[in-house]
Amino acid sequence: MIDPQNIVENVIVWDGGSDWTPPTGYTMIIQETTPAMVWKLNDSVTPNVYQLTEVVGAGSIGFTWNGTLLTTNKPQPTVPSA
Numbered sequence: 879m880i881d882p883q884n885i886v887e888n889v890i891v892w893d894g895g896s897d898w899t900p901p902t903g904y905t906m907i908i909q910e911t912t913p914a915m916v917w918k919l920n921d922s923v924t925p926n927v928y929q930l931t932e933v934v935g936a937g938s939i940g941f942t943w944n945g946t947l948l949t950t951n952k953p954q955p956t957v958p959s960a
Contacts (some may be wrong), residue, residue, distance in 0.1 A: 879901075879906060880904060882911070885942055885943070885951075886939050888939060889938065893912070902908035910935045912935070913937075914932070914941060914949070915933075916933050917930060917948040917952065918930075919957070926957045928954050936948075
């Protein structure tokens with residue numbers, strides 16, 4: 879459920895029944911088929927860094943929606959030093 883400000887407000891499981899109607903002004907998308915930009919560790923570069931990477935089905939509450947994909951609201955993680 880994406881609110882009118884394009885923020886994921888909730889993730890729901892819908893059985894397809896007609897007894898539920900989404901709130902007015904909300905955008906409904908299917909989580910499992912929607913691309914989302916999330917932080918993934920890129921260990922192929924030195925030093926290792928977290929980079930935003932597109933992953934299908936990884937959207938979650940708090941992510942922002944641009945009409946095409948979701949983007950995490952979490953700050954970039956840092957790689958712990960050894």
